[in-house]
Amino acid sequence: MSFVKKLSPFYNLTVFYILVSFILRIVLLFHPITQTSFEFIDALKIFSYGLVSDIFVFVLASGFLWLYLIFISNTKYLKPYGYIIFCLFVALFLYVLSGKTILNEYGGALPEIGLAFIGIKTALFGLLLFLPKYRSKIRFWLFTFVMFLFVLLILQNAISEYFFWNEFGVKYNFIAVNYLVYTNEVIGNIMESYPVIPLFSGLFLIAGIATYYIVKGSKSYIDSIPTFIEKVKLSGLYFVLFGLSLVAIPFFAAKENSKNVFTNELQANGIYKFYLAFMNSELDYFKFYKTLPSNEAYAILGQQIPSLSGESTLREIKSTAAENHKNVVLITIESYSADFMKMYGNEQNITPFLDSLATQSLVFTNLYASGNRTVRGLEAVTLCLPPTAGESVVKRKDNKDKFSTGSIFKQKGYNVKYLYGGDAYFDNMQDFFSGNGYDIVDKKTFKPEEITFSNVWGVCDEDMYNKAIRVMNEEAKENKPFFNHIMTVSNHRPFTYPNNKIDIPGDAKSREGGVKYTDFAMKKFFEMAKKQPWFANTVFVIISDHCASSAGKTELPVDKYRIPAMIYSPGFVQPQHYTNLMSQLDMMPTVFGLLNFNYQSKFFGQDVMKPEYKPRALIATYQDLGLIKDNILTIISPKQQAKQYQLTLQPKEGVSDNFQIYYEQKLLTKERTDLINETISFYQTASDMLKNKKYQKNK
Structure with missing residues (x-):
C-alpha cells in the first residue's frame, strides 16, 4: 500500500468537511438575514480564504483522529505486553471505582463519566486481546464508529452554525459559549422550537451514508496497518501541518477586514470563531443590544x-x-x-x-x-x-x-x-x-x-x-x-x-x-x-x-x-x-x-x-x-x-x-x-x- 493511501482517513474527512463548509457558506450567503450585496472581491475572499482557513482548522481538529489511528496496532496484543496493558486498564478501573480519585474529589457526574470511559476502553481492549479471530472485524466496526462520530460532529456543527446565523446573523460568538453553560435551558429551547425528531433522523441518515463512503475509501488503513516507521512519517507530516496551522489560522482571520460585515462573517471559520469567543470572553454590547446615543x-x-x-x-x-x-x-x-x-x-x-x-x-x-x-x-x-x-x-x-x-x-x-x-x-x-x-x-x-x-x-x-x-x-x-x-x-x-x-x-x-x-x-x-x-x-x-x-x-x-x-x-x-x-x-x-x-x-x-x-x-x-x-x-x-x-x-x-x-x-x-x-x-x-x-x- 502506498504512503498516500495511508493518509486516506485524513484526506477523506478533510474533503467532507470542506464540502459541508462550502455548502453552508452558499446557504448562509442566500439566507434572508444576509441583507447585503456582495462585490466580486467579496465573494472571492469568502470562498478562497474561507476554504484555506477551513483546511487548517480541520488539521487542528483532527488531532484526536491522529491519536486514535497512531495507536492502532497488533503488536500491543502480543504476549506478555497485551496482558500487562490489560491488567493496567483493570487496575485503573478498580482505582476509579474505589471512589478515592480526584474525580470523586470534584463530585458531580465526573466519577461516573470517568468510570464509563475507562470501563469501555478496558472492555474493548479485552475483546481485541482475547478474541484474536474476531480482531479484524471488531477493529473495522470501531474504525467505522470513529469515522461516524467525526462525520456526525461535522454535520452537527454545520446545523448549529446555520441556526445560530438564523438567530443572530453572525458566526459563533460568546453567546454560543454561553449556551454551553446553560445546557438545560438551551436543550429545552431547541426541543420546543424545532422539529427535533425529523431533524436528527435526517442528520443520522446523512451521517450514515457519508460514513459508508468515507470508510469504503479509508479502510485500507486498518486492512494494512502502517509499520512503526510509517507511523513516524505520518506523525512527522501531521506535526508539520499542525504547526503550520497554528500560524496560518490567525493569519487568515486577520484577512477578515472587509467593510462589509457579512463578508467577514461568511469568510470566517465557525469553529475558530467559537475558540476566539471562548478565549476573549467578551460579547460586543454595541452590536447585539439596544443602545442610546x-x-x-x-x-x-x-x-x-x-x-x-x-x-x-x-x-x-x-x-x-x-x-x-x-x-x-x-x-x-x-x-x-x-x-x-x-x-x-x-x-x-x-x-x-x-x-x-x-x-x-x-x-x-x-x-x-x-x-x-x-x-x-x-x-x-x-x-x-x-x-x-x-x-x-x-x-x-x-x-x-x-x-x-x-x-x-x-x-x-x-x-x-x-x-x-x-x-x-x-x-x-x-x-x-x-x-x-x-x-x-x-x-x-x-x-x-x-x-x-x-x-x-x-x-x-x-x-x-x-x-x-x-x-x-x-x-x-x-x-x-x-x-x-x-x-x-x-x-x-x-x-x-x-x-x-x-x-x-x-x-x-x-x-x-x-x-x-x-x-x-x-x-x-x-x-x-x-x-x-x-x-x-x-x-x-x-x-x-x-x-x-x-x-x-x-x-x-x-x-x-x-x-x-x-x-x-x-x-x-x-x-x-x-x-x-x-x-x-x-x-x-x-x-x-x-x-x-x-x-x-x-x-x-x-x-x-x-x-x-x-x-x-x-x-x-x-x-x-x-x-x-x-x-x-x-x-x-x-x-x-x-x-x-x-x-x-x-x-x-x-x-x-x-x-x-x-x-x-x-x-x-x-x-x-x-x-x-x-x-x-x-x-x-x-x-x-x-x-x-x-x-x-x-x-
Missing part, C-alpha cells in the same frame, strides 16, 4: 449617579468628617444564598454564627448579587462595575490597571492583599488581582504544616483563616493599615471538610454540611481575631459571591440573586438593618463612605447611606442584563430585545418583611420605557468605559 446614555446615568459630567463616571467624593484609616477585611463567601440564614426563613440552623453576628452588625437586608459565578462577585466588590455582557472582567485579557477598591486603598497607604485557599491561577484570579496591585496569598504560599485538610478546590476554610491571622499579625507590625480580601472555598462541591467539626460528617458531601462548616470556620476566625491587637481597629465586611444556584422559571429569577451582606466593627459601626434595595457593587463604596474617604471615583457602585442614593439592583447572566427598580425587573438581551416583569412579593410566613425574598415575576403588559432606558444607560456606559479604556485606575 452616547451623550443621552450618560445623561440618564447622571440622573442615577450624582455629580457626573460628560461621557465618564469620574467624580469627586468628599466627606465632611476626617478620614478614618481602619483596617478592612473583606470576606466573600463561596455560594452563600440568603435563604441559608435564619433571618431569611431557614429553619435548619446551619448558619448559627453568622445569624448571631448579624445581630451585632450593619445588615443589608435587600442586597442582590451581580451574577451567578464567583468571578462576577469578585468583579462586583473589586471594580464596583455592572456585569457587562460576556465573561467577567476578571477573566478577560484587558483586566489590569483598572479602577478598583484596591487602588483606592493603595492611595490611602494601605497594604492590599487577596487571600485564597486554592490556586489563584483558577478563574484567572492570579492575573486579575496581581495586575491590579494586590499581593496574592494562595495555596502555593502555604507551608505543609499549615495544611490540615484540602480537596480539589484548596485548603479548608479553617486553614485559610489561620493563615490570614498570621498574615495580618505580620502586617500589623508595619504600622500601616491593611486591606485583605479573603475568598472562601469550603462551601463548594464536593462539600468535603475535616471530620468532627460539626454535626454533619465531612465526607457526607452535603450542601448543608458545606454551609455549616463555612459558618463554623468563620466563627473560629473571629474567635482568633478578637484576641489580636489589631481587631479593635478593623472593619469586617462579609458578603456572598453569589447564590448556591441560579436556575429558575425566568431568565433572571430574582430570588436566586439575593445574598447576605453585613459590616461588623464593634464600637464603630452600629448594629442596624439597612432595608433599601441595593447591589453587590455598592458594598465597597459604602465602606469607603463609613471611613469618610475623600477620593476621585469612577465606580458605578455608590454609598447607599447617602441621601441622594436611588435604590436599584443590577443582576445578570452572561447575556441577559437586568435592572431591578420600582418592583419591576427590566431585562435587555441580544438581538436588541427588552423584557419587563412586574415583581409581586410572595411572603413567607414567619419571616420579617425586610427579609422576604420570593417574588412572582409576571410579564409587564405596558412597557416602562423610562426603566428600559435606565437599564440601557447602566450597561451601555459600563461597556463603553471598558471598551475605550476609560475605567483604568487614576494616575
Whole structure:
C-alpha cells in the first residue's frame, strides 16, 4: 500500500468537511438575514480564504483522529505486553471505582463519566486481546464508529452554525459559549422550537451514508496497518501541518477586514470563531443590544449617579468628617444564598454564627448579587462595575490597571492583599488581582504544616483563616493599615471538610454540611481575631459571591440573586438593618463612605447611606442584563430585545418583611420605557468605559 493511501482517513474527512463548509457558506450567503450585496472581491475572499482557513482548522481538529489511528496496532496484543496493558486498564478501573480519585474529589457526574470511559476502553481492549479471530472485524466496526462520530460532529456543527446565523446573523460568538453553560435551558429551547425528531433522523441518515463512503475509501488503513516507521512519517507530516496551522489560522482571520460585515462573517471559520469567543470572553454590547446615543446614555446615568459630567463616571467624593484609616477585611463567601440564614426563613440552623453576628452588625437586608459565578462577585466588590455582557472582567485579557477598591486603598497607604485557599491561577484570579496591585496569598504560599485538610478546590476554610491571622499579625507590625480580601472555598462541591467539626460528617458531601462548616470556620476566625491587637481597629465586611444556584422559571429569577451582606466593627459601626434595595457593587463604596474617604471615583457602585442614593439592583447572566427598580425587573438581551416583569412579593410566613425574598415575576403588559432606558444607560456606559479604556485606575 502506498504512503498516500495511508493518509486516506485524513484526506477523506478533510474533503467532507470542506464540502459541508462550502455548502453552508452558499446557504448562509442566500439566507434572508444576509441583507447585503456582495462585490466580486467579496465573494472571492469568502470562498478562497474561507476554504484555506477551513483546511487548517480541520488539521487542528483532527488531532484526536491522529491519536486514535497512531495507536492502532497488533503488536500491543502480543504476549506478555497485551496482558500487562490489560491488567493496567483493570487496575485503573478498580482505582476509579474505589471512589478515592480526584474525580470523586470534584463530585458531580465526573466519577461516573470517568468510570464509563475507562470501563469501555478496558472492555474493548479485552475483546481485541482475547478474541484474536474476531480482531479484524471488531477493529473495522470501531474504525467505522470513529469515522461516524467525526462525520456526525461535522454535520452537527454545520446545523448549529446555520441556526445560530438564523438567530443572530453572525458566526459563533460568546453567546454560543454561553449556551454551553446553560445546557438545560438551551436543550429545552431547541426541543420546543424545532422539529427535533425529523431533524436528527435526517442528520443520522446523512451521517450514515457519508460514513459508508468515507470508510469504503479509508479502510485500507486498518486492512494494512502502517509499520512503526510509517507511523513516524505520518506523525512527522501531521506535526508539520499542525504547526503550520497554528500560524496560518490567525493569519487568515486577520484577512477578515472587509467593510462589509457579512463578508467577514461568511469568510470566517465557525469553529475558530467559537475558540476566539471562548478565549476573549467578551460579547460586543454595541452590536447585539439596544443602545442610546452616547451623550443621552450618560445623561440618564447622571440622573442615577450624582455629580457626573460628560461621557465618564469620574467624580469627586468628599466627606465632611476626617478620614478614618481602619483596617478592612473583606470576606466573600463561596455560594452563600440568603435563604441559608435564619433571618431569611431557614429553619435548619446551619448558619448559627453568622445569624448571631448579624445581630451585632450593619445588615443589608435587600442586597442582590451581580451574577451567578464567583468571578462576577469578585468583579462586583473589586471594580464596583455592572456585569457587562460576556465573561467577567476578571477573566478577560484587558483586566489590569483598572479602577478598583484596591487602588483606592493603595492611595490611602494601605497594604492590599487577596487571600485564597486554592490556586489563584483558577478563574484567572492570579492575573486579575496581581495586575491590579494586590499581593496574592494562595495555596502555593502555604507551608505543609499549615495544611490540615484540602480537596480539589484548596485548603479548608479553617486553614485559610489561620493563615490570614498570621498574615495580618505580620502586617500589623508595619504600622500601616491593611486591606485583605479573603475568598472562601469550603462551601463548594464536593462539600468535603475535616471530620468532627460539626454535626454533619465531612465526607457526607452535603450542601448543608458545606454551609455549616463555612459558618463554623468563620466563627473560629473571629474567635482568633478578637484576641489580636489589631481587631479593635478593623472593619469586617462579609458578603456572598453569589447564590448556591441560579436556575429558575425566568431568565433572571430574582430570588436566586439575593445574598447576605453585613459590616461588623464593634464600637464603630452600629448594629442596624439597612432595608433599601441595593447591589453587590455598592458594598465597597459604602465602606469607603463609613471611613469618610475623600477620593476621585469612577465606580458605578455608590454609598447607599447617602441621601441622594436611588435604590436599584443590577443582576445578570452572561447575556441577559437586568435592572431591578420600582418592583419591576427590566431585562435587555441580544438581538436588541427588552423584557419587563412586574415583581409581586410572595411572603413567607414567619419571616420579617425586610427579609422576604420570593417574588412572582409576571410579564409587564405596558412597557416602562423610562426603566428600559435606565437599564440601557447602566450597561451601555459600563461597556463603553471598558471598551475605550476609560475605567483604568487614576494616575
